[in-house]
Amino acid sequence: MTAPAAPLETAPPPRRWDPVVKLTHWTIVGAILANGLITEEGSTPHVWVGYALAATLALRLIWGVIGPAEARFAAFPPSPARALAHLREIAQGRRSQHASHNPLGALMVYAIWSTLAVIVVTGVLMANAPAEPKDLVAAPPAAVHSEARESDEIGEEAEAQEGAEGHGEEGPLAEVHETAVNLLYVLIVLHIAGVVFETRRSGRRIVLAMLPGRR
Ligand code: HEM
Numbered sequence: 001m002t003a004p005a006a007p008l009e010t011a012p013p014p015r016r017w018d019p020v021v022k023l024t025h026w027t028i029v030g031a032i033l034a035n036g037l038i039t040e041e042g043s044t045p046h047v048w049v050g051y052a053l054a055a056t057l058a059l060r061l062i063w064g065v066i067g068p069a070e071a072r073f074a075a076f077p078p079s080p081a082r083a084l085a086h087l088r089e090i091a092q093g094r095r096s097q098h099a100s101h102n103p104l105g106a107l108m109v110y111a112i113w114s115t116l117a118v119i120v121v122t123g124v125l126m127a128n129a130p131a132e133p134k135d136l137v138a139a140p141p142a143a144v145h146s147e148a149r150e151s152d153e154i155g156e157e158a159e160a161q162e163g164a165e166g167h168g169e170e171g172p173l174a175e176v177h178e179t180a181v182n183l184l185y186v187l188i189v190l191h192i193a194g195v196v197f198e199t200r201r202s203g204r205r206i207v208l209a210m211l212p213g214r215r
């Protein structure tokens with residue numbers, strides 16, 4: 001019996017993600033699920049999960065400077081030109097190997113991280129904002145009951161003042177926090193669609209490379 005012939009085509013090299021990339025990925029996913037679905041908005045658990053998310057993001061960003069080659073920012077620069085070239089490659093049915101995120105994936109990764117940074121900064125600012133001085137925005141004095149028009153004006157003033165406070169439920173920080181969270185959800189859907197698309201296109205089960213125990 002002769003030994004089986006070597007395959008004619010060599011398989012592409014498996015993608016390698018180190019344990020820090022894997023751990024930070026799934027911790028961030030867990031924190032988003034927890035704060036998006038479980039914890040009460042603005043509650044103590046919400047804020048603690050938020051701090052854990054912030055620390056994990058910070059660890060991943062430090063890892064982007066000191067980690068192994070494929071985890072470093074230098075391995076996946078944010079480049080619209082490269083992303084366009086990658087799109088052309090997809091359209092032409094060509095495939096090139098990337099040791100790290102492909103150029104489209106790289107743009108997505110930076111978009112997700114930037115959005116998370118906005119969520120963290122606004123969340124931390126709200127969590128540390130002084131309690132709203134409620135008596136400043138209290139109902140107008142009793143005397144205005146007789147003067148309907150004046151009462152309206154004072155009511156409007158109180159509303160304007162509440163808006164200017166900034167840290168309350170309707171404040172701009174909460175608005176930005178919520179808008180960034182909604183943008184994050186859109187990015188996550190696109191990210192997962194991208195992972196599915198890339199898996200089908202490349203024939204490589206790239207999700208396996210993100211799971212524990214695989215290298
Ligand atoms: C990705 C994870 C997160 C999700 C999905 C999320 C989601 C939300 C949502 C939907 C709200 C309601 C916003 C509104 O009132 O209009 C909220 C409020 C809040 N979040 Fe987050 N959040 C996240 C991360 C964080 C982080 C990192 C912090 C801080 C460490 C934080 C602190 C707060 C605080 C203090 C509020 C209360 C705002 C208020 O007064 O209404 N969140 N969060």
Ligand code: HEM
Nearest residue numbers: 021025029032060100101102105109112188195206207210
């Ligand atoms: C909350 C949801 C998610 C967020 C915010 C998220 C975010 C990210 C980020 C930031 C990266 C870059 C990793 C790094 O370099 O550190 C990444 C990569 C990756 N994610 Fe997710 N992810 C989410 C859910 C998922 C899910 C559900 C899957 C599996 C279906 C998945 C599969 C992957 C894979 C395979 C990569 C590596 C892509 C590549 O090979 O270039 N992610 N994700």
